[in-house]
Amino acid sequence: MDQATDVAPIPIAVTVNGQLRRATVEPRLLLAHFLRDTLGLTGTHIGCNTAQCGVCTVLLDGRPVKSCNVLAVQADGASVVTVEGLARDGELNPVQEAFWAKHGLQCGFCTPGAQMLAAGILAEDPHPTEAAVREALDGLYCRCTGYENIVRAVRYAAELMSGAAEAKEGA
Ligand code: FES
Ligand code: FES
Known part of the structure; x- marks a missing residue:
């Protein structure tokens, strides 16, 4: 041995x-x-x-x-x-919902990592600027999306979490 x-x-x-x-x-x-x-x-x-x-x-x-x-x-x-x-009782969590709504994925291979990074970013800063999101995503390689929709998804998740998105829809 x-x-x-x-x-x-x-x-x-x-x-x-x-x-x-x-x-x-x-x-x-x-x-x-x-x-x-x-x-x-x-x-x-x-x-x-x-x-x-x-x-x-x-x-x-x-x-x-x-x-x-x-x-x-x-x-x-x-x-x-x-x-x-992330999901609870069969309900998508806001990060997952935002990735779905903003088309933050294509092949989906990086998506679990992207979503966990997003969850981490938002736990630390509930209202990150676009620059902060881009910086936080720096360690993620996505070969499909060009990142634009991932960034949009993270920022939309922040809105969903703060209730702002629902308020806008209900207005
Ligand atoms: S598999 Fe862990 S960083 Fe690539
Ligand atoms: S969605 Fe394909 S690698 Fe990111």
Whole structure:
């Protein structure tokens, strides 16, 4: 047996989408693989696996992280939200609704990462400027949309969250 990789698995407990999940994992297991392969949450996509494309973004204790750049053991005791955790009781959350309304996706491959980034941006700043949204999306590679509609979607999600969109429609 290769001594270098002979490291004992480690028990972890992570709250994922509000549910406490326990597992015993290899110390080298990436959070992205823990979510997809151990928990079956395949909504988190993997593109580059080298912390560049951002499609694997999830919220870790409320902050967006590239889950291919975090070890599962580093999430022990933390709270993780994946794209599967956005909708509640079958209702789209405002970020998802805004991506749908503003056509913020084409092939959809980057969409889980884009939506989790959006959720993170809006948690930190409920009314981001266009420049702030563009800056926050800097780590996301989308090969289809040209970003325009993603930016519109994030800003529309902010409106939905503040109730402004409904107020406008009702006026
Ligand atoms: S798969 Fe994680 S950043 Fe590309
Ligand atoms: S929608 Fe296709 S990569 Fe972004």
